[in-house]
Amino acid sequence: xxxxxxxxxxxxxxxxxxxxxxxxxxxxxxxxxxxxxxxxxxxxxxxxxxxxxxxxxxxxxxxxxxxxxxxxxxxxxxxxxxxxxxxxxxxxxxxxxxxxxxxxxxxxxxxxxxxxxxxxxxxxxxxxxxxxxxxxxxxxxxxxxxxxxxxxxxxxxxxxxxxxxxxxxxxxxxxxxxxxxxxxxxxxxxxxxxxxxxxxxxxxxxxxxxxxxxxxxxxxxxxxxxxxxxxxxxxxxxxxxxxxxxxxxxxxxxxxxxxxxxxxxxxxxxxxxxxxxxxxxxxxxxxxxxxxxxxxxxxxxxxxxxxxxxxxxxxxxxxxxxxxxxxxxxxxxxxxxxxxxxxxxxxxxxxxxxxxxxxxxxxxxxxxxxxxxxxxxxxxxxxxxxxxxxxxxxxxxxxxxxxxxxxxxxxxxxxxxxxxxxxxxxxxxxxxxxxxxxxxxxxxxxxxxxxxxxxxxxxxxxxxxxxxxxxxxxxxxxxxxxxxxxxxxxxxxxxxxxxxxxxxxxxxxxxxxxxxxxxxxxxxxxxxxxxxxxxxxxxxxxxxxxxxxxxxxxxxxxxxxxxxxxxxxxxxxxxxxxxxxxxxxxxxxxxxxxxxxxxxxxxxxxxxxxxxxxxxxxxxxxxxxxxxxxxx
Amino acid sequence: xxxxxxxxxxxxxxxxxxxxxxxxxxxxxxxxxxxxxxxxxxxxxxxxxxxxxxxxxxxxxxxxxxxxxxxxxxxxxxxxxxxxxxxxxxxxxxxxxx
Numbered sequence: 035x036x037x038x039x040x041x042x043x044x045x046x047x048x049x050x051x052x053x054x055x056x057x058x059x060x061x062x063x064x065x066x067x068x069x070x071x072x073x074x075x076x077x078x079x080x081x082x083x084x085x086x087x088x089x090x091x092x093x094x095x096x097x098x099x100x101x102x103x104x105x106x107x108x109x110x111x112x113x114x115x116x117x118x119x120x121x122x123x124x125x126x127x128x129x130x131x132x133x134x135x136x137x138x139x140x141x142x143x144x145x146x147x148x149x150x151x152x153x154x155x156x157x158x159x160x161x162x163x164x165x166x167x168x169x170x171x172x173x174x175x176x177x178x179x180x181x182x183x184x185x186x187x188x189x190x191x192x193x194x195x196x197x198x199x200x201x202x203x204x205x206x207x208x209x210x211x212x213x214x215x216x217x218x219x220x221x222x223x224x225x226x227x228x229x230x231x232x233x234x235x236x237x238x239x240x241x242x243x244x245x246x247x248x249x250x251x252x253x254x255x256x257x258x259x260x261x262x263x264x265x266x267x268x269x270x271x272x273x274x275x276x277x278x279x280x281x282x283x284x285x286x287x288x289x290x291x292x293x294x295x296x297x298x299x300x301x302x303x304x305x306x307x308x309x310x311x312x313x314x315x316x317x318x319x320x321x322x323x324x325x326x327x328x329x330x331x332x333x334x335x336x337x338x339x340x341x342x343x344x345x346x347x348x349x350x351x352x353x354x355x356x357x358x359x360x361x362x363x364x365x366x367x368x369x370x371x372x373x374x375x376x377x378x379x380x381x382x383x384x385x386x387x388x389x390x391x392x393x394x395x396x397x398x399x400x401x402x403x404x405x406x407x408x409x410x411x412x413x414x415x416x417x418x419x420x421x422x423x424x425x426x427x428x429x430x431x432x433x434x435x436x437x438x439x440x441x442x443x444x445x446x447x448x449x450x451x452x453x454x455x456x457x458x459x460x461x462x463x464x465x466x467x468x469x470x471x472x473x474x475x476x477x478x479x480x481x482x483x484x485x486x487x488x489x490x491x492x493x494x495x496x497x498x499x500x501x502x503x504x505x506x507x508x509x510x511x512x513x514x515x516x517x518x519x520x521x522x523x524x525x526x527x528x529x530x531x532x533x534x535x536x537x538x539x540x541x542x543x544x545x546x547x548x549x550x551x552x553x554x555x556x557x558x559x560x561x562x563x564x565x566x567x568x569x570x571x572x573x574x575x576x577x578x579x580x581x582x583x584x585x586x587x588x589x590x591x592x593x594x595x596x597x598x599x600x601x602x603x604x605x606x607x608x609x610x611x612x613x614x615x616x617x618x619x620x621x622x623x624x625x626x627x628x629x630x631x632x633x634x635x636x637x638x639x640x641x642x643x644x645x646x647x648x649x650x651x652x653x654x655x656x657x658x659x660x661x662x663x664x665x666x
Numbered sequence: 667x668x669x670x671x672x673x674x675x676x677x678x679x680x681x682x683x684x685x686x687x688x689x690x691x692x693x694x695x696x697x698x699x700x701x702x703x704x705x706x707x708x709x710x711x712x713x714x715x716x717x718x719x720x721x722x723x724x725x726x727x728x729x730x731x732x733x734x735x736x737x738x739x740x741x742x743x744x745x746x747x748x749x750x751x752x753x754x755x756x757x758x759x760x761x762x763x764x
Binding site: 635636638639640641642643646647650 | 683686687688690695756757759760761762763764
């Protein structure tokens with residue numbers, strides 16, 4: 035795998051790229067420490083910091099474009115973080131700048147949208163403080179030039195995610211969901227931490243440059259272990275099987291959070307980790323294969339879950355799982371898939387944020403109703419939302435010439451190139467995507483109005499619709515821009531390696547045509563079931579398969595029976611042992627001594643003559659003993 | 667030659683010990699204690715003579731002093747108990763117990 039050398043930065047905007055992280059962090063600190071005094075202008079500060087960070091990212095991006103290809107990976111040393119272990123520094127290269135642009139760009143739009151969405155919330159300032167904290171942590175995650183820096187950002191986004199899922203902590207369901215997300219992520223973070231420890235003991239460094247340089251010389255087994263441990267971390271953060279269960283519950287958070295953290299950016303951190311660690315996976319084929327398996331399994335599982343959810347946000351969350359599964363699959367293919375993984379990640383960031391914000395706009399209009407069975411026929415009353423949602427919908431199902439068409443097709447083509455079986459499974463996933471996304475579309479915007487009696491839907495204010503429009507423009511054009519003439523592949527090549535042979539985009543390849551046919555079939559089926567036919571207001575019981583999907587493929591039940599119940603039994607056994615064993619020993623000893631002394635003191639009976647008797651007896655024993663000793 | 671003295675001492679001591687054990691009258695038990703003390707004195711003096719040094723005799727004097735002091739205190743207690751309870755039986759004076 036050939037990547038460009040990392041060179042020392044010599045100034046320019048790249049030299050001050052730490053501002054990208056520092057500005058939102060400053061915003062978060064001011065808003066959190068400032069307290070109620072900042073209530074009036076807190077949201078404006080939050081937006082300003084995010085936009086400022088975006089401006090720095092754009093300027094740095096332009097500066098990178100102006101450099102020769104072998105100059106595009108620049109290290110920006112900051113300070114000695116842990117002397118002898120890690121120097122903190124930033125790595126500005128095509129890969130990290132892509133992420134920085136996505137995070138700050140989509141992040142800023144969602145900040146702006148939140149001004150409108152959260153306008154009635156008394157805690158809006160706190161919300162913006164957490165959003166800023168998240169942006170700062172996420173940027174640290176992608177910009178750090180070593181695994182320890184990545185890990186700090188990784189935990190930072192986990193914290194921000196926890197705080198934002200539980201933002202309405204007065205709702206028990208939100209508090210529980212936040213806890214669940216945190217605990218499930220802990221499993222993944224544990225794997226990541228052990229992986230980083232192993233990297234340190236194997237390579238003697240945690241910085242990307244030195245580690246990747248010598249990655250090939252390490253023992254095969256160790257590399258595989260590192261790859262699998264990093265994958266465990268990625269699974270936790272990116273809601274991949276088997277650590278997927280937290281993402282659907284995470285929809286308890288405010289909708290902009292679902293859009294920013296649980297669709298566009300944070301959940302893609304796992305994909306970033308796998309792509310960034312490409313040099314390690316390059317030499318650990320088993321681990322790489324496991325990545326593709328996880329990706330395919332998740333893309334199918336997410337799609338199936340998405341088919342059965344009536345909660346609009348949960349349907350979208352299932353689709354997020356599924357789309358990240360596609361990215362994971364592409365990231366597991368090696369250099370040939372990296373560019374497609376990132377391309378899909380970027381376009382997905384746009385169209386999924388677009389749809390989530392659209393869903394938020396609908397909820398805003400429908401008194402926070404999330405059940406799609408209570409929607410229907412909404413497009414005439416909220417045209418901007420409907421049209422922008424439509425572009426996102428067409429993009430995700432892979433409607434020709436829209437973003438998702440190019441990026442998903444790229445992934446499928448690349449997979450076919452490496453492993454046709456997985457490729458056809460990915461094609462099947464695309465067909466299911468066509469069905470469940472159409473179901474969302476038809477149930478929400480078309481068909482008969484099934485509104486609650488007190489619902490008076492209305493279009494959202496401009497501060498919410500303008501971000502939607504910008505995102506929908508990205509949903510339409512970004513895919514073609516990135517994929518055609520391999521633009522992103524060539525741009526990323528210095529960072530992730532150039533594939534052996536470039537895959538050109540062909541509209542008439544067999545898998546592409548089959549995908550289109552399957553998607554069309556999915557859309558048609560959805561039209562028959564949810565567009566033309568009446569949608570009942572109360573969900574029908576459904577077949578075994580429907581229940582299976584509604585219950586998240588029994589993922590929670592599995593976790594409960596495999597981990598929670600045995601864990602409870604373990605604690606119960608430990609408590610029993612503590613009460614009966616340890617306490618029993620101590621208390622039994624004390625009771626035994628007490629009982630014995632209680633009996634012994636009966637000897638003290640008050641009769642002088644019996645005392646005399648015992649004295650005599652004792653004296654006789656002493657004399658006897660002396661005599662016995664004397665004769666020896 | 668001194669065996670007879672020792673035999674006498676043992677006899678006296680045994681009589682005293684048995685007396686302490688079986689008699690209930692405090693005065694009698696008390697006298698039996700004195701008897702045991704004096705049996706010991708006899709044995710001590712006998713051994714002093716047997717070994718030809720004065721250690722035993724000196725200790726016998728100490729025993730007498732202790733016995734005298736004991737008589738003073740002991741009799742006072744017995745008299746006091748008799749005055750309050752109209753009885754000198756040591757089995758009746760059994761309140762100090764567990």
